[in-house]
Amino acid sequence: xxxxxxxxxxxxxxxxxxxxxxxxxxxxxxxxxxxxxxxxxxxxxxxxxxxxxxxxxxxxxxxxxxxxxxxxxxxxxxxxxxxxxxxxxxxxxxxxxxxxxxxxxxxxxxxxxxxxxxxxxxxxxxxxxxxxxxxxxxxxxxxxxxxxxxxxxxxxxxxxxxxxxxxxxxxxx
Amino acid sequence: xxxxxxxxxxxxxxxxxxxxxxxxxxxxxxxxxxxxxxxxxxxxxxxxxxxxxxxxxxxxxxxxxxxxxxxxxxxxxxxxxxxxxxxxxxxxxxxxxxxxxxxxxxxxxxxxxxxxxxxxxxxxxxxxxxxxxxxxxxxxxxxxxxxxxxxxxxxxxxxxxxxxxxxxxxxxxxxxxxxxxxxxxxxxxxxxxxxxxxxxxxxxxxxxxxxxxxxxxxxxxxxxxxxxxxxxxxxxxxxxxxxxxxxxxxxxxxxxxxxxxxxxxxxxxxxxxxxxxxxxxxxxxxxxxxxxxxxxxxxxxxxxxxxxxxxxxxxxxxxxxxxxxxxxxxxxxxxxxxxxxxxxxxxxxxxxxxxxxxxxxxxxxxxxxxxxxxxxxxxxxxxxxxxxxxxxxxxxxxxxxxxxxxxxxxxxxxxxxxxxxxxxxxxxxxxxxxxxxxxxxxxxxxxxxxxxxxxxxxxxxxxxxxxxxxxxxxxxxxxxxxxxxxxxxxxxxxxxxxxxxxxxxxxxxxxxxxxxxxxxxxxxxxxxxxxxxxxxxxxxxxxxxxxxxxxxxxxxxxxxxxxxxxxxxxxxxxxxxxxxxxxxxxxxxxxxxxxxxxxxxxxxxxxxxxxxxxxxxxxxxxxx
Amino acid sequence: xxxxxxxxxxxxxxxxxxxxxxxxxxxxxxxxxxxxxxxxxxxxxxxxxxxxxxxxxxxxxxxxxxxxxxxxxxxxxxxxxxxxxxxxxxxxxxxxxxxxxxxxxxxxxxxxxxxxxxxxxx
Numbered sequence: 001x002x003x004x005x006x007x008x009x010x011x012x013x014x015x016x017x018x019x020x021x022x023x024x025x026x027x028x029x030x031x032x033x034x035x036x037x038x039x040x041x042x043x044x045x046x047x048x049x050x051x052x053x054x055x056x057x058x059x060x061x062x063x064x065x066x067x068x069x070x071x072x073x074x075x076x077x078x079x080x081x082x083x084x085x086x087x088x089x090x091x092x093x094x095x096x097x098x099x100x101x102x103x104x105x106x107x108x109x110x111x112x113x114x115x116x117x118x119x120x121x122x123x124x125x126x127x128x129x130x131x132x133x134x135x136x137x138x139x140x141x142x143x144x145x146x147x148x149x150x151x152x153x154x155x156x157x158x159x160x161x162x163x164x165x166x167x168x169x170x171x172x173x
Numbered sequence: 174x175x176x177x178x179x180x181x182x183x184x185x186x187x188x189x190x191x192x193x194x195x196x197x198x199x200x201x202x203x204x205x206x207x208x209x210x211x212x213x214x215x216x217x218x219x220x221x222x223x224x225x226x227x228x229x230x231x232x233x234x235x236x237x238x239x240x241x242x243x244x245x246x247x248x249x250x251x252x253x254x255x256x257x258x259x260x261x262x263x264x265x266x267x268x269x270x271x272x273x274x275x276x277x278x279x280x281x282x283x284x285x286x287x288x289x290x291x292x293x294x295x296x297x298x299x300x301x302x303x304x305x306x307x308x309x310x311x312x313x314x315x316x317x318x319x320x321x322x323x324x325x326x327x328x329x330x331x332x333x334x335x336x337x338x339x340x341x342x343x344x345x346x347x348x349x350x351x352x353x354x355x356x357x358x359x360x361x362x363x364x365x366x367x368x369x370x371x372x373x374x375x376x377x378x379x380x381x382x383x384x385x386x387x388x389x390x391x392x393x394x395x396x397x398x399x400x401x402x403x404x405x406x407x408x409x410x411x412x413x414x415x416x417x418x419x420x421x422x423x424x425x426x427x428x429x430x431x432x433x434x435x436x437x438x439x440x441x442x443x444x445x446x447x448x449x450x451x452x453x454x455x456x457x458x459x460x461x462x463x464x465x466x467x468x469x470x471x472x473x474x475x476x477x478x479x480x481x482x483x484x485x486x487x488x489x490x491x492x493x494x495x496x497x498x499x500x501x502x503x504x505x506x507x508x509x510x511x512x513x514x515x516x517x518x519x520x521x522x523x524x525x526x527x528x529x530x531x532x533x534x535x536x537x538x539x540x541x542x543x544x545x546x547x548x549x550x551x552x553x554x555x556x557x558x559x560x561x562x563x564x565x566x567x568x569x570x571x572x573x574x575x576x577x578x579x580x581x582x583x584x585x586x587x588x589x590x591x592x593x594x595x596x597x598x599x600x601x602x603x604x605x606x607x608x609x610x611x612x613x614x615x616x617x618x619x620x621x622x623x624x625x626x627x628x629x630x631x632x633x634x635x636x637x638x639x640x641x642x643x644x645x646x647x648x649x650x651x652x653x654x655x656x657x658x659x660x661x662x663x664x665x666x667x668x669x670x671x672x673x674x675x676x677x678x679x680x681x682x683x684x685x686x687x688x689x690x691x692x693x694x695x696x697x698x699x700x701x702x703x704x705x706x707x708x709x710x711x712x713x714x715x716x717x718x719x720x721x722x723x724x725x726x727x728x729x730x731x732x733x734x735x736x737x738x739x740x741x742x743x744x745x746x747x748x749x750x751x752x753x754x755x756x757x758x759x760x761x762x763x764x765x766x767x768x769x770x771x772x773x774x775x776x777x778x779x780x781x782x783x784x785x786x787x788x789x790x791x792x793x794x795x796x797x
Numbered sequence: 798x799x800x801x802x803x804x805x806x807x808x809x810x811x812x813x814x815x816x817x818x819x820x821x822x823x824x825x826x827x828x829x830x831x832x833x834x835x836x837x838x839x840x841x842x843x844x845x846x847x848x849x850x851x852x853x854x855x856x857x858x859x860x861x862x863x864x865x866x867x868x869x870x871x872x873x874x875x876x877x878x879x880x881x882x883x884x885x886x887x888x889x890x891x892x893x894x895x896x897x898x899x900x901x902x903x904x905x906x907x908x909x910x911x912x913x914x915x916x917x918x919x
Contacts, residue, residue: 013495013499017488017491017492019548019549020464020468020544023544023547024484025481026470026547028469028470030553030877031553032876032877033551034877035877073758101758101846126850126853127849127850127853128850128853128854130850131851131854131875132875133875134875134876136876408838408842413837510918511911512915512918513912513915514912514915514916515912520908523908523911524908527901527907530904531897531900531901531904534897534900535900538892538893538896538897542884542892546890550889552889553877553878554878554879554881554884555878555879555881555884556884556893557829557831557839557883558882559882559883560882560883560893564894754844757846763844765844
């Protein structure tokens with residue numbers, strides 16, 4: 001009996017120390033990996049220009065959709081914009097831009113200046129809709145398929161690597 | 174120059190540690206009860222040199238010698254002198270040097286203050302303590318050397334994080350370190366006690382003062398840390414159950430348990446192995462805490478610059494400590510025939526230990542659990558204040574009741590003759606709570622119970638004070654102040670008023686019985702920061718009092734950081750606490766106003782708590 | 798007699814209480830939600846953009862008549878369990894919620910056992 005207790009104690013400590021060791025090189029900050037594979041539901045976005053509402057049905061029309069949250073006041077959004085412009089030329093992909101907590105005049109000016117990569121344009125003036133997409137800071141982009149299942153999520157501005165990843169996924173079939 | 178001096182001193186210290194260990198073993202072979210004179214001398218020399226080594230680093234900070242990486246990374250020539258000095262231990266490398274100072278000085282003092290204890294016990298303590306010292310010296314030299322130089326020599330330093338430029342935070346680390354690094358000495362003593370078969374009440378006597386000292390400083394360290402968090406973080410709270418805070422609380426629980434079980438070991442010669450386990454546990458938890466904080470495997474408010482290579486070193490050190498402890502415990506463990514009667518003081522000490530272990534397990538689990546879920550199931554979770562509050566608070570209520578009844582029990586056996594007085598004190602507590610509840614404000618069931626139990630403890634302690642001899646005075650003070658602490662936290666929690674709103678310049682707003690107006694915004698240029706100072710008028714229509722508060726938004730220069738300084742008006746009745754912060758893309762400012770009743774009494778209670786420990790230390794020194 | 802008065806007072810206390818806690822408390826919910834863009838702060842303590850947005854959403858959900866738990870599960874669906882400061886009681890968190898109490902019970906059993914053993918010997 002005593003032996004069993006002793007070995008349990010020793011194993012417990014070894015286990016704890018191994019977990020510590022294992023965690024040393026882990027990222028401790030928040031990440032959004034859990035979102036991949038989830039289905040987005042209750043999509044309900046107001047159009048940027050008129051009173052149209054975009055829902056899941058609109059998104060299901062395209063094989064792939066990239067939902068991009070952006071604003072004219074967001075500096076990193078300018079950095080990723082050229083990549084979005086490149087992606088807008090892809091056949092299998094439609095980009096849904098959600099203008100986040102922004103003023104319409106500023107947003108239009110931003111697009112006039114840098115080009116408009118968006119197939120659909122929606123707005124989220126209060127930021128409340130973004131919560132439905134698990135957004136916590138912009139720019140963020142979510143790649144979904146025609147069943148609104150999340151394939152990949154990008155936090156922060158898109159870069160060259162992300163661009164290639166997206167191209168690879170949408171051209172894989 | 175300073176770099177070479179420092180490095181040289183570090184190497185000399187390693188040599189001295191080896192010399193002490195060598196001489197100690199040599200001395201152990203001789204069969205008399207005398208310790209070589211040169212062991213005392215080397216030990217004294219070692220302490221002195223470590224201090225000099227530390228002052229060398231301090232000097233480098235004072236003269237802003239940026240040829241040292243540590244100074245370059247953590248200081249700036251324009252920093253006020255006081256913060257240059259406190260900068261010595263405000264960083265990882267320098268704080269390790271502080272570790273070594275405490276390890277060596279405690280080692281030396283333990284050696285000279287325990288002359289009437291057995292020779293082999295003292296020598297083994299010295300040997301083990303020096304092994305710990307060596308461990309940290311190697312860590313310093315190979316991984317975190319404060320004397321590493323940099324070339325070319327930078328013209329200017331990077332500066333100290335502004336939220337660390339604060340008087341409370343300058344004294345916080347030394348206090349806390351004396352607490353938890355100090356616990357190393359009874360770790361060593363516990364090991365030595367097992368190796369040299371020196372146990373029982375003599376062992377208890379030899380470490381009692383050291384446990385008290387570390388406990389007092391740990392308590393004060395935690396207090397200063399909380400005060401700092403209260404006014405610097407600007408959220409109005411003083412305890413966030415953050416991993417770094419928990420790391421300082423864990424050894425405190427173990428020390429408190431130890432403090433009580435030592436009494437039983439001293440007076441009744443029982444619970445020897447349990448006491449040993451607590452001794453080992455305290456320092457092990459201290460090192461574990463250091464590991465968690467420095468390796469960066471936890472996500473915390475109190476960010477330390479961290480890197481995994483430090484983690485791996487501390488982890489190896491920790492593993493060695495743990496397995497050595499386990500090895501000696503297992504090989505020396507014998508079942509004992511402790512006779513414990515219910516209603517005796519022993520039982521209540523055990524009950525204290527029981528609750529302390531519960532708190533410890535809860536806090537340890539809460540702190541480590543996210544690491545485990547992440548490592549095992551890749552699921553990132555958070556464990557925060559609502560968890561700790563809901564698990565711990567209900568148990569605290571029962572704990573306070575035991576704490577009130579316990580001291581009335583006598584050693585060995587006791588009959589409950591005083592049931593009547595206990596009941597009348599209890600009904601007194603309930604009536605007072607009812608009065609507060611009925612006439613002032615209603616609060617939840619659990620708050621009711623907290624207030625009743627803490628009032629019960631307070632009243633019992635006061636009752637005790639008039640009944641007992643002066644001998645138990647330190648204990649009464651500590652128990653009384655713990656009761657006050659919980660009472661004030663409870664009242665503070667239930668009677669706090671919080672208002673959160675947005676204002677722009679010149680605007681006024683009325684919320685309930687308060688009226689707020691943002692009268693003015695001023696820009697000010699200080700020595701090392703720029704600030705926007707708001708002038709806010711707060712009118713309370715209930716008390717007809719008008720207050721002006723001056724919250725600040727500061728932009729520090731080196732390194733550039735934005736901080737929000739709360740404006741606090743303290744009185745014995747309560748604090749008025751106000752923070753102002755800018756809202757992005759808007760002319761409005763977010764204002765958070767809080768009225769925190771009896772805040773200052775929370776601090777005073779903790780101060781009194783440690784004062785109880787101090788009295789006990791005094792009493793103990795007088796008796797020996 | 799005294800004991801009866803005590804009991805009466807106690808239940809009076811309870812009674813008043815039951816009425817105080819019926820509303821879903823907004824600030825309590827805020828304190829349980831972690832501000833993802835901050836360092837270890839709840840959204841109650843933060844006024845970052847994210848915290849402000851989340852506060853609005855919480856208010857909307859309360860207005861829609863959602864219970865506290867429904868709000869938590871909605872948000873943890875969107876942001877993962879990381880956002881909750883009070884971990885859900887589920888299989889994965891069983892040890893977290895259970896072990897403290899288990900320790901409490903085991904400790905109590907050990908103490909009772911020690912006392913029993915001693916009283917037999919005496």
